[in-house]
Amino acid sequence: MGTRTGLSTALLTDHYELTMLQATLCDGTAQRRSVFELFARRLSGGRRYGVVAGTGRFLDALENFRFGDDELRFLRDAAVVDDATLDWLADFRFTGDVWGYPEGELYFPGSPVLVVEGTFAECVVLETVALSVLNHDSAIATAAARMTAAAGDRPCIEMGSRRTQEWSAVAAARAAYVAGFAATSNLEAGRTYGIPTTGTAAHSFTLVHDSEKEAFEAQVAALGSGTTLLVDTYDIAEGVRNAIAAGGLDLGAVRLDSGDLAQVAASVRAQLDSLGATTTRITVTSDLDEYAIAALAVAPVDGYGVGTSLVTGSGVPTSGFVYKLVAREGADGSLVSVAKKSKDKISVGGRKFAVRRRDERGIATAEVIGVGEQPDSDHDDRTLLVPLVTKGERVDRASLEDARRHFRSAIGELPAGALRLSKGDPALPTVYEEH
Amino acid sequence: MGTRTGLSTALLTDHYELTMLQATLCDGTAQRRSVFELFARRLSGGRRYGVVAGTGRFLDALENFRFGDDELRFLRDAAVVDDATLDWLADFRFTGDVWGYPEGELYFPGSPVLVVEGTFAECVVLETVALSVLNHDSAIATAAARMTAAAGDRPCIEMGSRRTQEWSAVAAARAAYVAGFAATSNLEAGRTYGIPTTGTAAHSFTLVHDSEKEAFEAQVAALGSGTTLLVDTYDIAEGVRNAIAAGGLDLGAVRLDSGDLAQVAASVRAQLDSLGATTTRITVTSDLDEYAIAALAVAPVDGYGVGTSLVTGSGVPTSGFVYKLVAREGADGSLVSVAKKSKDKISVGGRKFAVRRRDERGIATAEVIGVGEQPDSDHDDRTLLVPLVTKGERVDRASLEDARRHFRSAIGELPAGALRLSKGDPALPTVYEEH
Numbered sequence: 001m002g003t004r005t006g007l008s009t010a011l012l013t014d015h016y017e018l019t020m021l022q023a024t025l026c027d028g029t030a031q032r033r034s035v036f037e038l039f040a041r042r043l044s045g046g047r048r049y050g051v052v053a054g055t056g057r058f059l060d061a062l063e064n065f066r067f068g069d070d071e072l073r074f075l076r077d078a079a080v081v082d083d084a085t086l087d088w089l090a091d092f093r094f095t096g097d098v099w100g101y102p103e104g105e106l107y108f109p110g111s112p113v114l115v116v117e118g119t120f121a122e123c124v125v126l127e128t129v130a131l132s133v134l135n136h137d138s139a140i141a142t143a144a145a146r147m148t149a150a151a152g153d154r155p156c157i158e159m160g161s162r163r164t165q166e167w168s169a170v171a172a173a174r175a176a177y178v179a180g181f182a183a184t185s186n187l188e189a190g191r192t193y194g195i196p197t198t199g200t201a202a203h204s205f206t207l208v209h210d211s212e213k214e215a216f217e218a219q220v221a222a223l224g225s226g227t228t229l230l231v232d233t234y235d236i237a238e239g240v241r242n243a244i245a246a247g248g249l250d251l252g253a254v255r256l257d258s259g260d261l262a263q264v265a266a267s268v269r270a271q272l273d274s275l276g277a278t279t280t281r282i283t284v285t286s287d288l289d290e291y292a293i294a295a296l297a298v299a300p301v302d303g304y305g306v307g308t309s310l311v312t313g314s315g316v317p318t319s320g321f322v323y324k325l326v327a328r329e330g331a332d333g334s335l336v337s338v339a340k341k342s343k344d345k346i347s348v349g350g351r352k353f354a355v356r357r358r359d360e361r362g363i364a365t366a367e368v369i370g371v372g373e374q375p376d377s378d379h380d381d382r383t384l385l386v387p388l389v390t391k392g393e394r395v396d397r398a399s400l401e402d403a404r405r406h407f408r409s410a411i412g413e414l415p416a417g418a419l420r421l422s423k424g425d426p427a428l429p430t431v432y433e434e435h
Numbered sequence: 436m437g438t439r440t441g442l443s444t445a446l447l448t449d450h451y452e453l454t455m456l457q458a459t460l461c462d463g464t465a466q467r468r469s470v471f472e473l474f475a476r477r478l479s480g481g482r483r484y485g486v487v488a489g490t491g492r493f494l495d496a497l498e499n500f501r502f503g504d505d506e507l508r509f510l511r512d513a514a515v516v517d518d519a520t521l522d523w524l525a526d527f528r529f530t531g532d533v534w535g536y537p538e539g540e541l542y543f544p545g546s547p548v549l550v551v552e553g554t555f556a557e558c559v560v561l562e563t564v565a566l567s568v569l570n571h572d573s574a575i576a577t578a579a580a581r582m583t584a585a586a587g588d589r590p591c592i593e594m595g596s597r598r599t600q601e602w603s604a605v606a607a608a609r610a611a612y613v614a615g616f617a618a619t620s621n622l623e624a625g626r627t628y629g630i631p632t633t634g635t636a637a638h639s640f641t642l643v644h645d646s647e648k649e650a651f652e653a654q655v656a657a658l659g660s661g662t663t664l665l666v667d668t669y670d671i672a673e674g675v676r677n678a679i680a681a682g683g684l685d686l687g688a689v690r691l692d693s694g695d696l697a698q699v700a701a702s703v704r705a706q707l708d709s710l711g712a713t714t715t716r717i718t719v720t721s722d723l724d725e726y727a728i729a730a731l732a733v734a735p736v737d738g739y740g741v742g743t744s745l746v747t748g749s750g751v752p753t754s755g756f757v758y759k760l761v762a763r764e765g766a767d768g769s770l771v772s773v774a775k776k777s778k779d780k781i782s783v784g785g786r787k788f789a790v791r792r793r794d795e796r797g798i799a800t801a802e803v804i805g806v807g808e809q810p811d812s813d814h815d816d817r818t819l820l821v822p823l824v825t826k827g828e829r830v831d832r833a834s835l836e837d838a839r840r841h842f843r844s845a846i847g848e849l850p851a852g853a854l855r856l857s858k859g860d861p862a863l864p865t866v867y868e869e870h
Contacts, residue, residue, distance in 0.1 A: 007442070011623040012601040014594065016634030018622070023636070023657035029643050036639070061601065074626040082657075120643045127637070128621075131597035132604055159449065162566035163753040165607075166447040166496065168600040169567055186563075187453070188446035191509040199451030201458070202562070204471070204760035207773040208464050208555045222458035222517075233775045258777035312752040318598040318743060325639035338642040340668045342693035 009061040010071050010092075014128045015080060021121055022085040030121035032329040035351045038114035038130055038321050040107065045316035046423025049414065051145045051407060052113055053175040054137030055103035059394050061129050067092055094122050098389035101354075103398060104178050104407035105384060106414070107138075108367040110430045112352035113321065115385060120328060127323045135321050136168065139313035140175035145411065146290040146314065147306055148180035149419045155182035155303045156293075157198055159285065160311030172311045178403045185305075193400055200255075206233040216246035226252040228283055231268070232259065240268055244275050253281035253302065261286060262299040269300035289314050290421055327351050337372070348432065355381035356413070357431075364413040364428055371434045444496040445506050445527075449563045450515060456556055457520040465556035467764040470786045473549035473565055473756050475542065480751035481858025484849065486580045486842060487548055488610040489572030490538035494829050496564050502527055529557050533824035536789075538833060539613050539841035540819060541849070542573075543802040545865045547787035548756065550820060555763060562758045570756050571603065574748035575610035580846065581725040581749065582741055583615035584854045590617035590738045591728075592633060594720065595746030607746045613838045616741075628835055635690075641668040651681035661687040663718055666703070667694065675703055679710050688716035688737065696721060697734040704735035724749050725856055762786050772807070783867065790816035791848070792866075799848040799863055806869045 024030035043050055067075075067089040075081055075089070096118020107113050114130060116123045147156050158176040161169035161184075173181075173189035183196040190197035201219055209215035216229050225247045231239030231254045243254050254272070256264055261284045272280050284296065285305035293304055324347050330336040339349035353370040358380040368375040375381070388396040398406075411419075418427035459465035478485055502510075502524040510516055510524070531553020542548050549565060551558045582591050593611040596604035596619075608616075608624035618631040625632035636654055644650035651664050660682045666674030666689045678689050689707070691699055696719045707715050719731065720740035728739055759782050765771040774784035788805040793815040803810045810816070823831040833841075846854075853862035 009601065011621075011626055012596070012604065013622050014596055014620040014634055015622055015625075015632045016620065016636055019634060019658055019662075020636050020640045023640065023654045024643065026657045027644075027649075027653040029653070032643055034643060071626070074622070078625055078632065080622065080625075080632065120639075124637075124639060127639075128597050128604075129601055132599065132601035135598050136600035136603070161447070161449055162563050162758075163570050164567065165571035165600065165603040166444065166564055166567035167602040168571070169447065169563075171600050185449040185451065186446075187448050187450055187509070187515065190450075190513055190515075191446055191506070197450045197513065197515065199449050199454060201451055201455050202559075203775045203777070204555075204559060204562075205455045205458065207760045207775065208459065208467055208469060208763050209462075210766055214462075218462040218464070219454075219458045222461045223454055227454075232777045235776070308753060317747040317752045320598075323597075325642045328643050331645055340638045340642065341670070342638070342667045 007064060008066055008068055008071055009064045009129055010067045011074070012061070012129045012132060013125060017125045017127055018075070018081045018085065020124055021088070022081045024120055025085055025088060030119060032120045033335065034118065034120040034123050034325055034329070035327040036116045036123045036127070036323055037112045037326050037352060038134060038323045039110055039112050040320045041322065042109050042320065043426055044320050047142060047316065048418050048420065048424060048427040050107045050138055050319060051141035051179050052101045052103060052105045052107050052138055053141035053178045053403070054133040054171070055100055055388065056398065056400065056403070057137060057171060057174070058130055058133045059388060059396060061133060062094060062126070062389065063394065065094065065126070065129065088121070092122070093392060094118065094126070094389070095392040096122055096389070097387070097391065099385040100388045101384050102386055102403070102406050104403035104405070104410065106410045108426045108428050108430050110348065110369055110432070111367055112354055112369065112385065115352065131321055131323050135319045137171055137175040138319040138321070139316055140172045140311065141179040142319070143290070143310055143314035143316065144176040144179035144181055145407070146421060147293055147310065150290045150293040150421065151304055152297070154301065157181065157183045157185070157303060157305045158310060159185040159305045160307035161186045163308040164311040169311065174400065176310055177400060178407055180404065180407065195400070200228045201230055203230065203233045206230065212239060213242045213246065216242050220246045225250045228253040228255050230255045230257060232257055236264060236268065237271060240271050244272070244277050244280070249277050251277060251280045253283050255283045255285060257285045261301070262296055265296070265299045265301050294421060354384040356384055357381055358413060362413060363415050365415070367428050367430045369430060369432050371432055375433045442499060443501055443503055443506055444499045444564055445502045446509070447496070447564045447567060448560060452560045452562055453510070453516045453520065455559055456523070457516045459555055460520055460523060465554060467555045468770065469553065469555040469558050469760055469764070470762040471551045471558045471562070471758055472547045472761050472787060473569060473758045474545055474547050475755045476757065477544050477755065478861055479755045482577060482751065483853050483855065483859060483862040485542040485573055485754060486576035486614050487536045487540045487542050487573055488538060488576035488613045488838070489568040489606070490535055490823065491833065491835065491838070492572060492606060492609070493565055493568040494823060494831060496568060497529060497561070497824065498829065500529065500561070500564065523556070527557070528827060529553065529561070529824070530827040531557055531824070532822070532826065534820040535823045536819050537821055537838070537841050539838035539845065541845045543861045543863050543865050545783070545804055545867070546802055547789055547804065547820065550787065566756055566758050570754045572606055572610040573754040573756070574752055575607045575746065576614040577754070578725070578745055578749035578751065579611040579614035579616055580842070581856060582728055582745065585725045585729040585856065586739055587732070589736065592616065592618045592620070592738060592740045593745060594620040594740045595742035596621045598743040599746040604746065609835065611745055612835060614842055615839065630835070635663045636665055638665065638668045641665065647674060648677045648681065651677050655681045660685040663688040663690050665690045665692060667692055671699060671703065672706060675706050679707070679712050679715070684712050686712060686715045688718050690718045690720060692720045696736070697731055700731070700734045700736050729856060789819040791819055792816055793848060797848060798850050800850070802863050802865045804865060804867050806867055810868045
């Protein structure tokens with residue numbers, strides 16, 4: 001998993017998790033068996049569905065959630081917790097169980113995307129790192145899914161690294177890939193996750209040369225005629241002529257990064273065809289989002305490069321997942337459902353189970369959540385929770401390609417209309433079955 | 436600078452930077468002396484000003500921008516570039532100069548926030564990492580500045596880690612601190628940057644106990660009566676009674692995380708006072724943004740905990756900075772101004788210099804940008820660009836506390852009305868002086 005393996009994730013944690021740990025170690029409640037769930041109360045931004053992403057990254061982070069000397073020294077020097085708590089942290093190793101929706105699965109309001117069971121102490125310290133990973137990655141994957149749906153068969157390329165924090169960029173490339181993007185510009189994502197990377201040249205490349213013609217010739221000489229030439233630094237029509245002059249009729253593609261893309265793409269297509277470059281593709285990249293992509297459906301465009309909008313979640317930069325205690329051991333040793341009563345933030349207590357209900361044609365009809373036990377099942381239900389960690393050992397080894405496949409399959413089950421880009425209700429109702 | 440020192444940042448780079456490198460190494464333009472500038476064409480979201488943050492992090496990233504064996508192996512295996520380019524990268528060390536606005540400074544459309552000068556090759560490869568850091572951190576700092584302005588003398592605490600990518604969270608805590616936040620919940624930010632961390636308990640802490648009373652007693656026993664008790668898990672009035680029963684009249688604070696905060700804070704204040712707990716503070720934390728903070732100005736609230744809205748830039752999650760070649764050596768060795776002509780994305784060519792013009796009372800009146808040379812200066816101008824890296828050596832050693840001070844001073848110079856939260860024009864006009 002690349003260079004960041006081994007980097008401790010233990011301090012990617014809110015201070016209050018460790019003070020809660022200290023207080024519960026004092027009175028013994030730290031040892032109470034507990035169930036925490038990660039779920040969203042609603043789909044922000046009127047989304048029709050959410051896409052689960054980050055599960056694999058969370059499991060990586062969990063493996064590196066260790067308090068070494070450096071972490072303990074900081075906690076001691078900053079007086080975050082007392083010595084007894086530091087001793088407990090020094091030995092920390094998650095020994096509980098985690099179930100979750102497979103990466104690439106869809107989620108709806110109330111879906112128990114992650115279920116973490118163990119002692120209160122070992123579960124409560126994972127709150128922030130679990131939420132950070134899933135909230136970010138799922139927001140990006142959900143935006144990406146809208147874009148790949150709008151793009152249809154045309155490939156989408158992730159190129160938003162520059163518009164988000166440098167390590168978020170790597171996670172964003174990964175999340176976009178889960179939701180159907182074909183490639184990324186981010187080299188670290190290529191190294192860490194094996195995602196195909198792509199890219200050719202920016203305007204600065206043309207500008208550092210004395211003429212566009214010399215720039216294009218240099219690029220074709222270095223990268224071959226299959227390369228993509230950026231033709232809008234000066235005049236586009238002249239840029240296209242220069243491009244074909246440099247790359248010949250085998251030129252791979254031209255890229256357009258400004259102007260009214262539908263109109264420009266049409267005239268560039270006509271020009272390319274008239275020059276005989278009928279196989280030279282057109283890639284567009286200027287401030288695209290899912291709406292712009294949809295609007296270009298009838299334009300002669302062969303691929304989309306998407307940046308800012310993707311990495312910022314296209315208006316919904318975080319998924320709104322929360323991580324809540326839903327059940328814990330009582331004084332008598334039995335598991336008790338719990339939920340806060342806070343106004344406007346009510347949760348459903350109790351351990352959840354979930355299935356995707358489907359009709360006889362395999363079309364999803366509901367997100368069915370069993371409280372306390374599995375929903376009454378018929379043969380078309382699809383079980384959503386899979387074991388990820390068992391007694392502290394990671395048992396899930398789904399690859400990123402598995403996640404891509406899972407995504408394609410899950411989104412293929414949605415009913416007609418679910419892929420609409422307009423704001424609205426979730427594509428499936430969430431149905432609770434309480435026993 | 437914490438555990439991540441030494442981690443290579445070299446692949447936090449878009450693929451096309453290395454293909455441009457290869458092509459310019461082939462034809463010799465790689466060696467052309469070049470000036471790149473990082474600037475924003477506009478202030479997104481109708482912001483009145485932007486806050487520069489991330490400068491220190493960018494300089495850290497630059498020190499770690501080295502292609503080691505792992506990085507080179509990936510580039511070779513994935514066939515990103517040819518062997519000659521790999522050889523060049525293996526020896527890479529930035530040997531040029533960087534000037535920038537000091538961290539904490541304000542910026543306006545066109546402000547040359549970062550100026551990077553060196554060979555084309557060594558400048559072009561820094562594009563993505565520079566933009567990623569500055570675009571993220573400045574967006575967060577700009578949102579934070581609006582919040583601290585709205586909060587006045589009341590402290591703001593950053594607690595948004597869970598709603599953004601796990602390493603973005605650390606950077607966000609740092610950026611918020613630059614713009615006046617008092618503390619963060621993020622422990623890694625405490626370790627890496629020395630930012631004060633804070634936190635006490637979540638609802639899960641109350642719920643794992645058999646009663647709220649037992650939870651509060653356990654917390655006070657572990658953390659002392661100066662702690663903050665979260666009183667809205669069940670009934671707030673009873674929570675406040677339980678809190679004072681457990682913590683006594685010395686109880687540090689109560690926290691409210693739900694409901695109509697203005698109304699609830701007023702009734703909790705009255706209740707606390709009637710119980711004699713007149714020094715017990717009230718902290719509020721439920722989905723706050725700068726508008727909610729402003730609306731609570733007359734409520735009896737002593738501090739604000741801000742999460743989601745802060746770490747997502749309060750509607751503007753990225754700053755819109757671009758990194759453009761503005762001048763480069765021509766065939767005759769002299770420096771030539773360059774700029775692309777693309778429709779809707781026109782840039783001003785030429786190396787920029789910048790001053791903040793101020794009137795006789797020290798109030799800022801304009802952002803004056805000299806193209807090609809320093810603006811004609813009068814004695815109230817403040818020079819904005821400072822040397823950060825000279826001949827490859829980092830010369831800037833501004834601390835985070837320096838950045839906080841710089842921010843307070845810079846924002847104190849703005850004219851009346853500049854701190855309005857409503858959307859509008861930049862607080863200062865940008866004036867170009869061309870010679």
